Amino acid sequence: xxxxxxxxxxxxxxxxxxxxxxxxxxxxxxxxxxxxxxxxxxxxxxxxxxxxxxxxxxxxxxxxxxxxxxxxxxxxxxxxxxxxxxxxxxxxxxxxxxxxxxxxxxxxxxxxxxxxxxxxxxxxxxxxxxxxxxxxxxxxxxxxxxxxxxxxxxxxxxxxxxxxxxxxxxxxxxxxxx
Numbered sequence: 001x002x003x004x005x006x007x008x009x010x011x012x013x014x015x016x017x018x019x020x021x022x023x024x025x026x027x028x029x030x031x032x033x034x035x036x037x038x039x040x041x042x043x044x045x046x047x048x049x050x051x052x053x054x055x056x057x058x059x060x061x062x063x064x065x066x067x068x069x070x071x072x073x074x075x076x077x078x079x080x081x082x083x084x085x086x087x088x089x090x091x092x093x094x095x096x097x098x099x100x101x102x103x104x105x106x107x108x109x110x111x112x113x114x115x116x117x118x119x120x121x122x123x124x125x126x127x128x129x130x131x132x133x134x135x136x137x138x139x140x141x142x143x144x145x146x147x148x149x150x151x152x153x154x155x156x157x158x159x160x161x162x163x164x165x166x167x168x169x170x171x172x173x174x175x176x177x178x
Contacts, residue, residue: 033149042066045077056080063095072113074099092116099124107131108142120146128153137168 046061075097
């Protein structure tokens, strides 16, 4: 199959096969638990470059990813895939450049987001802010396990693993005064 013939097939597979769009939660269970990761994915960007020999596609400029009610926005998105007898399989999504991830109830922001489809993990790094309503948690790394729905945020540094702390501000239930 020629490279020109293969490119549209790979692009279609990438656009349809991007699984499990990201979302975040500061609760013990993420809003992603039970998310339909088989739903179609829509991607918009100013530019796409397919690198067949490297098994990746790079979307750049105002990248918008949507899967059902989950969205991710960034400056750049690299999609790593593997080809084989069963077709093209998406392996990993790497977003960078002011990444924002939204679900109906949460919003997370950070420098980088990595979605490892094989391990079903979403990791956000670099000055992460997680909002749910008026509640906010800040840290340097957020990990969401899509299997368990468990979210963890910590202050570990991106390079050295040392450093920051987690901070948060939480609303207090208002009681009726007597």
